[in-house]
Amino acid sequence: MNIHRSSLVGRFLVTGLVAMVFAAACTGEQTPSGVDAPTPGAVDEGRSASEALCPTAALAGADGPVEIEFWHAMSATTGEVLDELVADYNDGQTAVQVTAVFQGGYRDNFNKYISTLRSGGTLPSMIQLNETSMQQMVDSQSIIAVEHCVVAADYDLSDHPARLLEQYRIGGELVTMPFQLANPVLFYDGNDFVAAGLDPDDPPSDLGVLESVSRALVDTGTVPTALVLDVDAWPFEQWVNTAGVALVDNDNGRTARAQNPGLDSEAVGDVLEWLDGMHDAGLLQITGRGGDQAALAKFVAVGLGTATMTIASSASLGEIYKQLERAPDVDLRVGPFPGLAAGATAVGGGSLYLLNETDDAERAAVWDFMTWLDEPVQQVRWSMGTGYIPTRSSASDDAGLQALWVERPGFRVAFDQLSRPGDLPGGGGPVIGDHLGFRDAIEDGLEALYAGDDPAEVQAEMQSNADEAIDDYNRRIGE
Amino acid sequence: MATVKLAAVSKRFDGATLAVDDLDLDVADGEFMVLLGPSGCGKSTVLRLIAGLERPDDGEISIGDRVVNDVDAKERDIAMVFQSYALYPHMSIRRNIGFPLKPRGIARPDRDKEAERVAAQLGLTDVLDRKPGQLSGGQRQRVALARAMVRRPSVFLMDEPLSNLDAKLRIETRADLVGLHEQLDATVVYVTHDQVEALTMADRIAVLDTGRLQQLGTSEEIYDRPANLFVAGFVGTPPMNLWSATVVDDAAVEVAGVRIADASFRGVWSGGSAVVAGIRPEAIELAGDGVPGTVGWVEDLGHEHLIGATTPAGDVACLRWTERGKPPRIGDEVYMRPDPAQLHWFDPATSERIPWP
Amino acid sequence: MAADAKRIELAAGSKLVARYLLLALVAAIVLFPVYAAVMVAQKSLTELGSLDVLVPDRIDLGSVPTALGEARMGRYLVNSAVVSVAIVIGQVVTSVLAGYALAFLDFTGRRALLAAVAASLIIPFEVTVVVNFETVQQLGGVDTYWALVLPFVAFPLGIFLMRQAFLGIPRDLLDAAVVDGYGHLGILRSVALPLVRSTVAALSLFSFLLAWNQYLWPLLVTNRDDRRTVQIGLKQLTGAVGPDLGVIMTATLLATIPILVLLVVFERQLIRGLTAGSVKG
Structure with missing residues (x-):
């Protein structure tokens, strides 16, 4: 029973539909974000224009509850927690009624949204998508940048870590509302560290240390292989991020649409060399390329003791801790993401978009719901239920979260990682129209690398494939 | 009962091959008409035209007083027996036989009753509840017949109904069919490539070749006075010997320099003309003189021998040797003397029979 | 392999046995994922990967409701x-x-x-x-x-x-x-x-x-x-x-x-x- 059959369809829709929508909608000139935004000029002028686009006060004038539909991609436990939050919001006030609709994973949700947009169907007022869709949502011209609401409502963003706001800004403008944040972290079995004579409280901080720790684990006969990974472009991008090197040009695509990939950088070469060396030395095992199954297999390997360490999203924390209760012989610990350098990682995860096929009251209602979800109380609840990093710095003051952090320190590791020093080019991770095509180029390369290809050849191939994906997208939207 | 009349009927397939070419044919009421010819001669097409399974490109088809060119098969009051019997494999014999009654609005019990009646007539009562696959070839053939009989059509059309039976059963069934015809007093148009069937069963035979009517007549007429070389060669086993002959003067015909007949072609043929002499095998005897030939093969049929010989002109001669004693052997020189009273003459240019005497 | 093949040729009976063994093997290969799914349905994540997961030590229909x-x-x-x-x-x-x-x-x-x-x-x-x-x-x-x-x-x-x-x-x-x-x-x-x-x-x-x-x-x-x-x-x-x-x-x-x-x-x-x-x- 294949429930992940949508990838081919996804690629078709992503490359085809956005282009169609764009061709149909795009007539005017492009601001960096592509949104119908006023050019940053006089502050007053900007403010009134923002109020027109996002009349955050319009809710007061509406008669009866304003109904809004919210399309999301949260399944399993996270889906349940989200449903509870929505229900509490609906029960807690009378002005807005939210209907949350699960639309498959992020990719399915995006595909359905674009199809509906293209065919003139009934659109939601708000949608949750992850960072790979950001450029395409901008290019679809179907959103209102949240920046306008922030300006109109004079919303205070000082409690939000700068790194996460930067992640969702294009051309200095906040495109979408952060909601759930994740970062890659290191999972490891402390018992193995002790057995190999290593300090379980001192996880490897970068790739160099990770390699020597791996060697110690294997040389002492503690585990057959030290590190287990799947073929996944996300941590790969993060290694490059930690070196402060851009993955695409135009400041990671944040000052203008990306034109060329930067996979020919020295940093990329270093990561490939490192992976190749680890793999050849038998220190690294690969579970394969295939989303959920390959990701799950990493934890199974650690749980069974065929490997000690793995790198995965902090979003898995909630579930992993739950499963670990039944595995007493594993002392699972969480450490910061071991970078290529000591620099910062980019925030990943889903964010909330305000859509422009909405009237004033609906926009105000979406803003109300978004900001309610953004409140520290809700963020704490969301984080505790799922393992996502809260969007608010002040969440760390919450007693419940602090208690959880004591019990499950891994949650704190991911939160603290947001304030790791270092600058990302353009302020955040790469913004790429066909980000999935870009990641495919990386993952194709990784597969070739693990199959024994030369790292230099792999790097050249990655660069040219990624270039093709970027050019293809830009050509389709007529640039 | 009804007559069947075809007037100048032509049928072309795919706009190219002329399967039936300007055919005129009258079948009398109650007549057993056999369409005889080799495969591909158009005889089955004629049957399908009468049935309404094909529509003619030209000409007129009438059944009884009615022109049926534009009448659907089901309105033509005909029944057809197929070479393959065309029994419906998923139905019991009872339902197979009663099947044609259903579109006429006859209720199930009445259909069954009729089916049983006809089945009894053909000795099929015991197999009524079986499926066609469980029956022998002969039984299936009778079921096909029963299915045709059950609706009491005015015309029966039969397409080689005996060709899938073994030799013994075929001879029996031949007689049965003739008996049935007399009993039903129905008009039958019967297609076969088997001349023995045609000769033994038909009231009249229509010999067809390349879509054209070659000869229409009774068995005797067809056998004794074949209208052309095709009929002469097609009807009769072994076939009629056809020798090239020369008219030597107004009064005699020679084969290989041997005078075989005194003939009077005065005014029609002059000396030196070539003709074809047709002699049935039984009209030749071996004698001390006559047309010379070398024995090529000898077949012992028990009561007689068939002997094949080659004349000096290269023609094949086949004759029956019914005398007692040792027959000639392969390689022997023999002399053949045809019975002058049983000679047929054909024009080699037109293939037509030359009326003589 | 060649020796096996020869022996099978020798006796029609053993040929039949071999054929059914092969069929049984193919059936087992085809049915294994289904069996594994049934067994996994009874187990927790941490039990995965070890072959113990395939041992039918308990049948729990609790997850059906x-x-x-x-x-x-x-x-x-x-x-x-x-x-x-x-x-x-x-x-x-x-x-x-x-x-x-x-x-x-x-x-x-x-x-x-x-x-x-x-x-x-x-x-x-x-x-x-x-x-x-x-x-x-x-x-x-x-x-x-x-x-x-x-x-x-x-x-x-x-x-x-x-x-x-x-x-x-x-x-x-x-x-x-x-x-x-x-x-x-x-x-x-x-x-x-x-x-x-x-x-x-x-x-x-x-x-x-x-x-x-x-x-x-x-x-x-x-x-x-x-x-x-x-x-x-x-x-x-x-x-x-x-x-x-x-x-x-x-x-x-x-x-x-x-x-x-x-x-x-x-x-x-x-x-x-x-x-x-x-x-x-």
Whole structure:
């Protein structure tokens, strides 16, 4: 029973539909974000224009509850927690009624949204998508940048870590509302560290240390292989991020649409060399390329003791801790993401978009719901239920979260990682129209690398494939 | 009962091959008409035209007083027996036989009753509840017949109904069919490539070749006075010997320099003309003189021998040797003397029979 | 290997044994994933990977009510059943009628129509999905059962399959029915259809499978939970690392049951279709 059959369809829709929508909608000139935004000029002028686009006060004038539909991609436990939050919001006030609709994973949700947009169907007022869709949502011209609401409502963003706001800004403008944040972290079995004579409280901080720790684990006969990974472009991008090197040009695509990939950088070469060396030395095992199954297999390997360490999203924390209760012989610990350098990682995860096929009251209602979800109380609840990093710095003051952090320190590791020093080019991770095509180029390369290809050849191939994906997208939207 | 009349009927397939070419044919009421010819001669097409399974490109088809060119098969009051019997494999014999009654609005019990009646007539009562696959070839053939009989059509059309039976059963069934015809007093148009069937069963035979009517007549007429070389060669086993002959003067015909007949072609043929002499095998005897030939093969049929010989002109001669004693052997020189009273003459240019005497 | 092969040749009996051993091996390979799924449905994540997971040490049907209730698999199963059955009926009716017409009826444009049907065979669903979605949207079909069914009631492959099956019927049988007084509908019902029953059975099963396993289309045209189908339900149960694997496996097995039932029901028809081959009387 294949429930992940949508990838081919996804690629078709992503490359085809956005282009169609764009061709149909795009007539005017492009601001960096592509949104119908006023050019940053006089502050007053900007403010009134923002109020027109996002009349955050319009809710007061509406008669009866304003109904809004919210399309999301949260399944399993996270889906349940989200449903509870929505229900509490609906029960807690009378002005807005939210209907949350699960639309498959992020990719399915995006595909359905674009199809509906293209065919003139009934659109939601708000949608949750992850960072790979950001450029395409901008290019679809179907959103209102949240920046306008922030300006109109004079919303205070000082409690939000700068790194996460930067992640969702294009051309200095906040495109979408952060909601759930994740970062890659290191999972490891402390018992193995002790057995190999290593300090379980001192996880490897970068790739160099990770390699020597791996060697110690294997040389002492503690585990057959030290590190287990799947073929996944996300941590790969993060290694490059930690070196402060851009993955695409135009400041990671944040000052203008990306034109060329930067996979020919020295940093990329270093990561490939490192992976190749680890793999050849038998220190690294690969579970394969295939989303959920390959990701799950990493934890199974650690749980069974065929490997000690793995790198995965902090979003898995909630579930992993739950499963670990039944595995007493594993002392699972969480450490910061071991970078290529000591620099910062980019925030990943889903964010909330305000859509422009909405009237004033609906926009105000979406803003109300978004900001309610953004409140520290809700963020704490969301984080505790799922393992996502809260969007608010002040969440760390919450007693419940602090208690959880004591019990499950891994949650704190991911939160603290947001304030790791270092600058990302353009302020955040790469913004790429066909980000999935870009990641495919990386993952194709990784597969070739693990199959024994030369790292230099792999790097050249990655660069040219990624270039093709970027050019293809830009050509389709007529640039 | 009804007559069947075809007037100048032509049928072309795919706009190219002329399967039936300007055919005129009258079948009398109650007549057993056999369409005889080799495969591909158009005889089955004629049957399908009468049935309404094909529509003619030209000409007129009438059944009884009615022109049926534009009448659907089901309105033509005909029944057809197929070479393959065309029994419906998923139905019991009872339902197979009663099947044609259903579109006429006859209720199930009445259909069954009729089916049983006809089945009894053909000795099929015991197999009524079986499926066609469980029956022998002969039984299936009778079921096909029963299915045709059950609706009491005015015309029966039969397409080689005996060709899938073994030799013994075929001879029996031949007689049965003739008996049935007399009993039903129905008009039958019967297609076969088997001349023995045609000769033994038909009231009249229509010999067809390349879509054209070659000869229409009774068995005797067809056998004794074949209208052309095709009929002469097609009807009769072994076939009629056809020798090239020369008219030597107004009064005699020679084969290989041997005078075989005194003939009077005065005014029609002059000396030196070539003709074809047709002699049935039984009209030749071996004698001390006559047309010379070398024995090529000898077949012992028990009561007689068939002997094949080659004349000096290269023609094949086949004759029956019914005398007692040792027959000639392969390689022997023999002399053949045809019975002058049983000679047929054909024009080699037109293939037509030359009326003589 | 060569020695084994020789010995098998020596005795027909041991050949048979070898054949059945091979069949048993193939059956075991085919059935293993199903067995594993059943066993995993009873275990926790940390027990995975070790071979112990395959030991049937406990049978726990506790996750069945959870899957049916909390995970709403019950409702999804009903929806999938309704939609799939409707699609099967639609596809069989249109395939039979169109297949018959394309096989036997002589009408202007038949060749062109046949070519069009053949051409539509090679158009992937992904290409038509956008246009279909657009149409259904404009007809107000979102969240309706008919929107889940309508785009699939004509099935080019089914039309082809039925046409081929009809062409396999001996010409004489159809001619006989014509002479016996039947029109096209009568021939179709009384003669042609009963003779292609095994093809209809195979088509039904195949189209049910396709309909049952649909994911993208139902996701596109439904927003309301009570209109959604079983594959979306399964997707909703699957998280990044998966919540309760037992519930997922149970739900997956529940989703497989209708197909198993159909296979058993249609088995005789299917095997007859595969082995009989001939319809000669």
